[in-house]
């Protein structure tokens with residue numbers, strides 16, 4: 001099915017100057033960037049975005065990391081976009097990520113893991129709406 005998913009290029013990958021390399025992987029895989037913005041998240045925004053993780057032991061470190069520098073937030077559209085994006089990213093822990101995935105190539109640790117992607121279509125709807133108004137999404 002034609003789907004949309006939310007992508008975040010995290011502060012570590014922005015600092016490494018690999019925004020374009022990551023975007024190229026999305027486009028080569030047939031995903032279209034239909035919305036995009038660069039943003040330095042406030043603590044409130046990061047905590048709200050990751051609210052499902054708030055009881056997890058890594059929550060504070062995750063929020064600190066996500067507000068440590070600007071991120072690039074995008075909406076990707078394509079056939080099976082949620083799974084296609086997850087396959088491009090590789091496992092959450094870069095040590096477990098398959099060679100050739102974004103996290104294997106650009107991530108340093110489970111915290112500084114280069115990218116975030118929605119884990120399901122329902123989550124994607126919520127995550128996209130968290131950052132983009134429908135007028136800021138340009139399907140084509």
Ligand code: CMP
Pocket residue numbers: 053058062092110111112113115116117
């Ligand atoms: P992300 O896909 O952005 O969703 C939550 C983030 O928490 C995850 O990527 C990791 O960067 C971070 N994190 C840190 N420790 C863990 C852990 N043990 N399990 C899952 N995510 C973790």
